[in-house]
Amino acid sequence: MSKRIVALIDGEHYLPVTRAALEKLGDEVVAAVFIGGMEKIGTPDDLKQLDVPVVMRETALAGIRHAIEEYEPDVVFDLSDEPVVGYNERMSMACEIMSQGVIYKGPDFEFTPPGFPRLCEKPSMAVIGTGKRIGKTAITAHMARVLNGQEGDFDTVWSPCIVTMGRGGPAEPELIKGDEIELTPSYLVDISNKGTHASSDHYEDALMARITTVGCRRCGGGFSGRVFDSTVPEGVKLANKLPADFVLFEGSGASFPDVAADATVAVVGANQPLEYISGFMGPYRIDRADLVVITLCEYPSADPEKIESIERAIREINPVIKVVRTIFRPRPLIDVTEKKAIVATTAPLEFQRILADHLATAYACEVLFVTHNLSNRPKLRKDLSEAMSKHADADVLITELKAASVDVAAKSAIENGLEVVFMDNVPETAGGDGELDALTIETAKSAQSRFSLR
Numbered sequence: 001m002s003k004r005i006v007a008l009i010d011g012e013h014y015l016p017v018t019r020a021a022l023e024k025l026g027d028e029v030v031a032a033v034f035i036g037g038m039e040k041i042g043t044p045d046d047l048k049q050l051d052v053p054v055v056m057r058e059t060a061l062a063g064i065r066h067a068i069e070e071y072e073p074d075v076v077f078d079l080s081d082e083p084v085v086g087y088n089e090r091m092s093m094a095c096e097i098m099s100q101g102v103i104y105k106g107p108d109f110e111f112t113p114p115g116f117p118r119l120c121e122k123p124s125m126a127v128i129g130t131g132k133r134i135g136k137t138a139i140t141a142h143m144a145r146v147l148n149g150q151e152g153d154f155d156t157v158w159s160p161c162i163v164t165m166g167r168g169g170p171a172e173p174e175l176i177k178g179d180e181i182e183l184t185p186s187y188l189v190d191i192s193n194k195g196t197h198a199s200s201d202h203y204e205d206a207l208m209a210r211i212t213t214v215g216c217r218r219c220g221g222g223f224s225g226r227v228f229d230s231t232v233p234e235g236v237k238l239a240n241k242l243p244a245d246f247v248l249f250e251g252s253g254a255s256f257p258d259v260a261a262d263a264t265v266a267v268v269g270a271n272q273p274l275e276y277i278s279g280f281m282g283p284y285r286i287d288r289a290d291l292v293v294i295t296l297c298e299y300p301s302a303d304p305e306k307i308e309s310i311e312r313a314i315r316e317i318n319p320v321i322k323v324v325r326t327i328f329r330p331r332p333l334i335d336v337t338e339k340k341a342i343v344a345t346t347a348p349l350e351f352q353r354i355l356a357d358h359l360a361t362a363y364a365c366e367v368l369f370v371t372h373n374l375s376n377r378p379k380l381r382k383d384l385s386e387a388m389s390k391h392a393d394a395d396v397l398i399t400e401l402k403a404a405s406v407d408v409a410a411k412s413a414i415e416n417g418l419e420v421v422f423m424d425n426v427p428e429t430a431g432g433d434g435e436l437d438a439l440t441i442e443t444a445k446s447a448q449s450r451f452s453l454r
Helices: 017-024 044-052 058-069 087-099 136-147 184-193 201-209 233-238 282-287 304-317 349-362 377-390 406-413 436-452
Strands: 005-009 029-034 073-077 103-106 107-111 124-129 160-166 174-177 213-219 246-250 263-269 291-295 324-332 340-344 366-371 396-397 420-434
Touching: 005 058, 005 377, 017 044, 017 263, 029 044, 029 058, 029 349, 029 377, 044 246, 058 073, 058 087, 073 087, 073 366, 087 103, 087 107, 103 184, 124 136, 124 436, 136 160, 136 201, 136 213, 136 246, 136 263, 136 291, 136 420, 160 174, 160 233, 174 201, 184 406, 201 213, 201 420, 213 233, 233 246, 246 436, 263 282, 263 340, 263 436, 282 304, 291 420, 291 436, 304 324, 324 436, 340 377, 340 406, 366 377, 377 406
Parallel strands: 005 029, 005 073, 073 103, 124 246, 124 263, 160 213, 160 246, 263 291, 291 324, 340 366, 340 396, 396 420
Antiparallel strands: 103 107, 174 213, 324 420
8 A cells, every 4th residue: 555645845956856856756745845945946836846736834844734634644755955954853843743643754764653552441641751760650659649549639539550661670561469568678678689670660659659550661762752672561451450440651761651541641850951852852742741740840950940941842842731840859658757867869969958858857857868879789889888887876768669779778778777768759749730639630531531432
């Protein structure tokens, strides 16, 4: 079956050259979009000699949108070149074209929109990100707590489960019944000693949200979020058999869960370069989302001007999207009142005072030492060894459940007689279109409505 082609052309090529290229593309060319440049053509009327309909609009993206709507191509083939288009312009066009479900192709490249199979038999929501270490797992766990009534006070309550896809996930989808089993530090150290990555996302979600999770794994990540290999489709089959009535899919890094979801939440870190959101494939991620959660919206992650520029870029890409700003605050899972604590975190060193002050003020513990090397095992071992030697009066290790928190931090603490307390990173609303909890419920209701219309 032949594919319908819309070609992108410019006025920096002589028209006979462009016409010959269109003929080489074949009879499948149904239209062309003129995207700029007048050096080598006389007037727009001269474009009629190309013998195909030519779309001209005020901008290249507007012309592309019109041509896709009007001619329904399978492929947009780019015959343009510098100086009309550069790298940034091409990435913008790629995002626009792929968002419409169309292949974007050129002489030496091809961007194929990742079409995901619809395997989930329940309403679902995907939580994707624009990078790693921006709080995606914390947001997913919090949303799960909101959906099942642990956070907030809403009339609508679900029984959700979470399907994760980590780079250190299990070879086969693994079920963790976080609402039934107690994930104690000793238990997690024990399974870590047996070779399991006990800090994988599905363990963290099960512990923090206290619901059932399905752990999967993935490898590789493309420009548009497609992974090379994943066990998520098998994980969905397992989730379909659970008594849960809603599924949260958690992405990994900037990669998508490779199954279709009924709604999408994009997590953006205020600490990320602006071009990760407004450039490259950032717009593709923003454009497909129903809600954007900007995390780390405080100094030293970002100053107010940077946060404003990120939100402005998001709204320019997707004018109808809901946006909420958030900050994170640590919450120990058990009482640490009057405990003397060593803290292990993946947060940057610049956040040490914020974390320590919050733990002391909100939970009445004394923070003796903070290591920010939870994701660097050699440095973490060195930090903990020095901290435990210097602070022999420490009672407890407070740590996130991620990276080396089990196989290094918790194990070391237990061996040295310290109690291990895991802490959650709780998102707090810091601006935007509403409270995070209410927007979570709103997005879940949209997912449920779309599911019912399938």
